[in-house]
Amino acid sequence: MGGKQSKKQTSTELTDKHIALLKANTKYDEKAIRDWHASFIRDCPTGRLDKKKFVEVYQQFYPTGKPDKYCKYAFETFDANNDGSIDFEEFLLAIAASGQGDLNDRLGVAFDLYDVSNDGTIDQKELSNLIIATYDLVGETDRKGDKDPKKRAADIIAQLDTAGDKKITRAEFIAGLKADPVLRQLLAPNA
Template identity: 60%
Template sequence: MGNESGKKRTADSTQLTPTQIAFLETNTKYSEREIREWHMGFMRDCPSGKLDKKKFTEVYRMFYPGGKAEKFCKFAFETFDRNGDGSIDFEEFLLAISAASQGSIDERLGIAFNMFDISGDGQIDSKELIKLISAMYDLTGETDRKGDRDPKYLAANIMKKWDVNGDRRLSKEEFITGCKNDPHIRRILAPNT
């Protein structure tokens, strides 16, 4: 999929082109009217046509006022910034929103996997799990991290249960299957699925 139409975009990233609309209609379940509505809201909040890390974090803080959004947002931002330019444009934004809200459970868990795969090697190791579990706790304001809620304990337990092939790393398939079979862990790792 990628951001193919981004290559064809003119220098003015604030205008929605017919090519972008067609691309977004093809790659989301939104109608042209809905795409235009999303675009108006995006431009109201991001007049430059780009969402930077600072603004992205501010938005998350509104949804999680009792938590610390910085660590989580670093991982989420890098997942949504598909072309790696340090900002999220409207296409990247709408593709992420669509996948997170309209996608199947497998697609939504796939997004969570991509966020956890910090190294980008297609696998999640214990260190990556610990970092993301801690970031999820920070985001939601969770302070009880003792016993079975300790990120290291939880990561080790997840690896023990879900690492089917015994390589001490989770593939996307192992992660998705594990989340689908363990609703308690899924609520921690991928709360919106």
């Protein structure tokens, strides 16, 4: 019983060691880290963000959309240790990487989101599924013609796949999105 209680305390505590790690891996100073932590604990008193709460947060930002599918992919990307929840460290590192890092880092986070199979490439099915999830998230209902997710995924892969293997590697993804701001806005709007 004592072990469970200390585990619970550790998950909500922000130690000097955690602060040092987060300062070393983000551009946040100690005050910003403490502010983020206070907000995180206010929203997640257990110190862990579960999938349900994660979807609720996205729903606030996209009130007319359906965030469930998109959140499934994003949650799995942010849950670095695959324990079914996001702790403060995972949360802040994901926020920092997707919003603070240099362009390559931010595009790398976007690539990780799309690489659902974790095989180091994005294929047409993965890309199509993420486009559908993104459409659902933002409430996009027009999915005909150029907006058809399968067609759009095929066109994007044809554009970015320099090796001709019908898959996009991390390097192809980053180089392609750096060269094409319109595509970057579509696939990695925060980058």
